[in-house]
Amino acid sequence: MSGMHVRPMLERIDAYPNQWISGFGVRAGRPLPFGATIVPGGINFSVYSNNATAMTLVLFRRGESRPMAEIPFPPAFRIGGVFAMTVFGLDAETIEYGYRAYGPYDPAEGHHFDPGRILADPYAKLIGGREEWGAARTAPDAEVYRSGVAGDDFDWESDRPLNLPAEDLVIYELHVRGFTKDPSSGVTAPGTFAGLVEKIPYLRELGVNCVELMPVFEFDECDNARSDPTTGRPLYNYWGYNPLGFFAPKASYASTGRHGMQVDEFKSLVKHLHLAGIEVVLDVVFNHTGEGNERGRTVSFRGLDNSTYYMLTPEGYHYNFSGTGNTLNCNHPVVRGFILDCLRYWATEFHIDGFRFDLAAVLGRAPDGSLLSNPPLLESLAHDPVLRDCKLIAEAWDAAGLYQVGAFPDYCRWAEWNGRYRDSIRRFLKGDLGMVGELATRMAGSADLYLRRGPAASINFVTAHDGFTLRDLVSYNDKHNENNGEDNKDGDNANNSWNCGHEGPSDDPEVSALRDRQVRNALLILLTSHGVPMLVAGDEMGRTQRGNNNAYCHDGPLSWIDWSLVDKNADLLRFARCAIALRRSHRALRRDRHVAETPPEGLFPALSWHGVHAWMPDWASYSRLLAAMFYADDDGRHDCVYVAANAYWEGQTLELPALPDGLAWHLFADTAAAAPHDVHEPGREPPLADQARAHVGPRGVLVLVAHPVPTKS
C-alpha cells in the first residue's frame, strides 16, 4: 500500500539528546512555543517565570501518584525568564508533568514560591486527574492538576470557522453539562461534548445558528464550601467561572476524558456544529483564576509568578475586581501575551468562531486596578490578525462597580452584552411607565450606545444564565436563592421581574395565561429588534429554576435542561421556532447599520414608529403602546414587518399603515390568541380581513408581515 510517492524526510540533527539528567536524555529546548510540544524524538517543555530562580520538571506516569522522575533545568537551558528543555524517549500519551518553581517566599513583595508544590503548566493542553465530575472533592491538589500533552493533529476535512455575518446570528447560550445531563435528554453520553452533538438536530430545528458555551476550560466544580441548607448536600461551582487551565478543555465534559481524548471530542463537536451551520462562541473567563485570594489554593499561576499573573496591592494582597478573590493582571505585557496565545490556540486549533469575555471591564484595568483609556490587551485582541474574523463580545461590567455598556473600549471591533436592553425590555413588559421611548431605542439597535459600531455590536437579551429564566421572570417578583446557602443574599436584586399576580407556581388560569403571553411577548420583541438576539437554553421550552436567579452552585434538576418540557410546552417551543424563523426570513430585522445611517430604500423608512394611529407614535410618559414598522427593499421585494407591543392591561385597536396596491398585511403572531393561533409559520401567514385596522390584546404583542396579495385567476 504505497499510493503516495513522497521523498523520505531527512531526520533532524537535534532529534537526539546531548546530555543525560535523572536517567533521561535531554538537550536545551526551544523557548517557543510555551508549553509542552511533541518534537521529533521527544517532548519540548517551555515554561516562564520572571521571578523564579530555578525550575524542575516533574514527570509522572499517568495514573500514578508518585513522580517517575524530576529533572532540574540546567542553568544553560534558561533564556531570560524562560526555562526550556527537550526530553527524549517520553510517550506523550502516558506521561503527565508539572513544575517545581524555586524563588523567594515573600508575600509582601508578591512572591509565593514554594518548591514543595508541583504546579500545573499554564499552557497545559490537557489537565489530568479531573476526568470524573465531582470526584476531586477529596483528592489532594497534587493529584488532580497534572498537565498533559495533547497532539494537535485532527482531521478537520474542509471545516473552517463559518464567519457568518454578526447581524444574522441568533445566539443560544448553553451549559455543556446541563444541556444533556438529565436522563430525559436521551443521549448516549449525557453531560458531554458528544452528548451535545446528539442534540444538534434539535438546535437546527429550533433555528439558532450560534451556540455560546458557558466555560469549557478546566475548572474545579468542587470549589464551593457551602451546602444546600434544605438537603444538606454539598454545593458545586457548577457554572465553571473559576478557570484553572485556560488551554485545556474540561476533561469531565468529554465522555472520552478518562482516556485523555477531550481535545479530539471537543474538536469533533465543533466540526459537527459547523456542518449544521452553527457557530461556536466560547464564554471565556480572563478576569480571574480559580486560585482565590492569598489564602486560596496554589495550583499554577500563584506558584509560578504571582506578581506577574495577579493584580496586587502595594502590600502584596490580591485586588478583587472580579468578586472571586483575585484579578488576573491582564494588561501586564506577559499576561497579555498569555491571553493572546490562548485565544489564538482556540481559534486555530479548535476552529472557534468567537469569544464572550466574562466581566470584560476588568480587561481594561491597569496592573494597579486603575482604568486605562487605551487598554493594550483589548487593543491587541481587536487588531490581532489570527483573531480578525472571530466575534469578540464583552460583558462590559465588573464586580467592582465598573459599568461600561456602550462605553467599552471597542476599536470598532467589540460587541457587548447589552445590559440596558435587558433592563429596558423587562421594565416595558411589566408595565412600567415612561418606557416607550426607551423601548424604541432598544428595538432600533441602541444607536445611543452603538451608532459608530452598528447594531450588531448590541447583543440583545432578556435573560442570560446569570439571573431568572424567562419563565421565572414572569413568575417571581423576588429571587428565591435559599438553596444556595447564603440566606438568599446572593444574586441580583434588580430583576425587573413581575409574577403576574402570584409568586411562584400557580393553578390560576388567568395567571398562567398571562405568563404564557408575557413569555411570548418577550420572545417577539427580542427576535424582531435590531442587534443580535441571544436566548438562554431552555427558555424556548419554559424552563424554570423555581425562582433561583443565581443557580451557579446547583448540579442537578434545578440547573439541568428537562427535555420532557419539549412535549409539555410544545406550543411555546413552536412559537419560539417560528419567531426565530421570522427573524431569519426578514432582512429588515437584521440590519448591519443603524437606521439613521441607512439610506432610504423605497417604499418606507427602514424603521418607522406608530401608535393607535398609523405614523403617530405616542411618546408620552403614560403611554404603554408602541408599534414599529421595519422595512427593507430586499432585491426588489418589499420586506415589511409591523410589531405592535402593548404593555397596557386593556387591548387596543390600531390603525395600520397603509400598504401600496398589491401588498396586504398578514398575521404572523398575536400573543393574545390561544395556541396554535398565536403564531403562524413564516411564509404561511393568513391575510388580515381588515387591512385598515388590527387589534392588539391586553399585554400583548402583534406582529404582521406584508405579503403580495394573491392574484385572482
Next chain:
Amino acid sequence: MQLAKYMQGDVTVIALDGRLDSGTAARVQQDLDALIPEGAPVLLDLSRLSYMSSAGLRVLLLVYRQAHDSGARIALAAVPHDAYEIMAATGFLDFFTVADSVTGGVAALTA
C-alpha cells in the same frame, strides 16, 4: 498486538489482537502498511482489540486515508463497545463503514 491476515473472497481481512496504543501504534501501522493490498477492499476485524488509545485512533485514520488514496474500500468489523464509544465521541467513526461481524463487513464491502 498481533495481526493476522486472511482472505474472504476478494476481501482482505486483517484481525487485530491486543492493545492499540502509543506503545504499539507505530509498529502496527508499519505492519498494516505491508499487509494491505493496493486498490483491493480491506476489512479490519477489531473483535479482539482490548484497548484503543488516541494513537490507536490515528492509526485507523491513517489506514483509512491510505486506502482511500489507493482507491480501496475499507471497513471495520466487530468494534468492541468501548472502542466504538470512543470512536463515536471523537468523530473518528464518521469516516468508516462499520459492520457488526466479519461476515457483515465482507458483505458491505462486496455489495
